């Protein structure tokens with residue numbers, strides 16, 4: 001029986017969260033902590049799934065029942081990704097799927113979108129389909145929308161394309177950027193963000209005060225354009241300033257939290273050029289840009305640890321996108 005393993009990187013939002021759900025651009029980078037999914041073609045027409053990172057073990061469902069009935073939360077993205085792939089590109093038989101991740105699903109590195117992208121890429125390989133990155137993106141993004149109802153797709157794009165991307169809602173633009181040696185520090189709050197709830201709350205604010213929220217989103221979109229240029233120049237001091245401005249708008253939107261603010265202000269006091277939350281807010285990670293090479297980095301990391309944050313060290317920022325491992 002044929003087997004394939006595909007890996008995809010995790011992601012970190014650099015600029016533009018929330019605004020990107022409403023037709024604005026964002027900047028996202030892929031981090032080299034990877035999700036791996038192995039899929040084996042089997043004869044019996046059932047899906048068998050083990051995903052220990054999200055506490056799913058020995059899940060079995062007939063292939064013709066995918067997308068119906070009960071599914072544990074951790075299995076939903078894999079199941080619906082398979083269903084969406086097979087609707088477009090049917091083949092017979094069953095699938096044995098297992099997932100393994102370098103990173104905790106709690107960090108907000110995008111484990112659901114990373115596993116979705118792995119599944120779609122692995123099925124393309126197994127069925128011998130030559131599919132472009134955009135085609136892989138479209139099936140994976142549909143999967144995220146089917147389950148979450150809302151979302152920009154930036155995380156799926158990071159998982160498939162890798163690198164650092166300028167991205168507009170739904171993949172209207174997915175532009176790889178040339179960015180070198182980003183002096184990034186990542187601090188995890190220890191709190192899992194509830195992205196869907198935060199998007200809903202922000203959506204309610206948009207309904208109640210559309211002018212005010214659209215003004216904030218327009219300002220964030222302008223920051224994203226500035227940051228795109230300054231990142232290409234490697235002007236990290238200016239990019240840091242823009243992070244601070246972006247954070248002010250996110251505070252205005254009401255998505256920051258005490259813990260995020262504590263990590264951000266300690267990073268700033270320790271000399272960071274700028275710092276902000278990364279992702280939906282409410283928890284997950286914050287990011288900062290450090291001056292002074294390794295010593296500046298250590299100073300900020302120590303400060304984050306002292307106030308109870310957990311520093312995360314990916315091997316590489318701007319990591320490679322979806323790739324076949326075996």
Ligand code: MEV
Nearest residue numbers: 017018151152153279280
């Ligand atoms: C969540 O990590 C980022 C949001 O902008 C949602 C999305 O873009 O799908 C809040």
